Amino acid sequence: MKNRFSTRPTLVPDGECSMYSLMKASCPVSYQPRRESQRARLLTFPPRDGKKNSAREDDMDAQERRAELRVRPPGDALAAFALWPAADPAPARLSVPALGRPAASRRDGCRLTLLDASSIGLGVELAAPESALAVLAAAPAWLVYLTLRECRPEAEGELLSLFYHAAVARLRSSPGVLSAGLRLTRQGRGCPFDKAIDFVNVSRFGSPDLAAWLDALARATARPAPVAGPGLHLDRLLEEPALSADAPIVPKDASL
Numbered sequence: 001m002k003n004r005f006s007t008r009p010t011l012v013p014d015g016e017c018s019m020y021s022l023m024k025a026s027c028p029v030s031y032q033p034r035r036e037s038q039r040a041r042l043l044t045f046p047p048r049d050g051k052k053n054s055a056r057e058d059d060m061d062a063q064e065r066r067a068e069l070r071v072r073p074p075g076d077a078l079a080a081f082a083l084w085p086a087a088d089p090a091p092a093r094l095s096v097p098a099l100g101r102p103a104a105s106r107r108d109g110c111r112l113t114l115l116d117a118s119s120i121g122l123g124v125e126l127a128a129p130e131s132a133l134a135v136l137a138a139a140p141a142w143l144v145y146l147t148l149r150e151c152r153p154e155a156e157g158e159l160l161s162l163f164y165h166a167a168v169a170r171l172r173s174s175p176g177v178l179s180a181g182l183r184l185t186r187q188g189r190g191c192p193f194d195k196a197i198d199f200v201n202v203s204r205f206g207s208p209d210l211a212a213w214l215d216a217l218a219r220a221t222a223r224p225a226p227v228a229g230p231g232l233h234l235d236r237l238l239e240e241p242a243l244s245a246d247a248p249i250v251p252k253d254a255s256l
């Protein structure tokens with residue numbers, strides 16, 4: 001009898017020919033009772049082409065599957081932003097004084113456009129003074145602070161603030177504009193006991209907060225618009241044909 005989870009034949013010990021023994025011998029190792037001398041092993045399936053993939057190839061495939069959901073946020077989705085040049089890799093903790101003033105932010109009159117976003121990366125276009133663009137272009141990584149308008153139905157507030165350490169994957173510059181592809185490596189969270197930012201690794205599985213926000217945004221975008229009924233909707237009152245600029249003005253003494 002062969003194990004359906006393995007290509008190797010299953011050997012049943014002599015004297016154990018009962019149905020329980022056969023089922024016990026044919027089940028995967030992970031489902032069998034653990035013994036003292038038995039080391040835990042993962043149940044793996046061989047690839048269809050017969051070739052064993054490396055760990056790096058497996059990670060790349062998983063990252064590609066997670067990156068399939070790439071969303072272009074609307075222009076009003078970004079409420080605020082700030083960018084800092086950063087070293088690579090990211091520190092485990094960063095204090096607010098060490099963070100310092102951002103190289104570019106909306107408060108300074110800079111403009112950031114989210115070209116596309118996924119749980120593991122961002123495509124951005126920054127319009128800023130040449131001095132700020134030069135500082136960011138020379139850095140191997142950026143610290144990215146985003147304040148997004150909340151669209152998750154279970155969210156408590158109206159804004160979602162995110163902080164990331166992102167490695168610069170690609171860069172293209174033109175006069176006054178810098179386009180960058182950023183790979184998210186760490187997500188920062190505010191320390192509850194100190195004025196500091198603690199970083200957690202998101203390079204492998206992506207940012208769960210950003211993934212949930214993008215999923216809600218994609219669902220809202222794909223949702224069909226409700227069909228307008230024959231009645232009057234006050235939010236579209238001024239769009240009625242009778243109130244348009246070409247409609248005749250009704251005299252005051254006319255009967256309503």
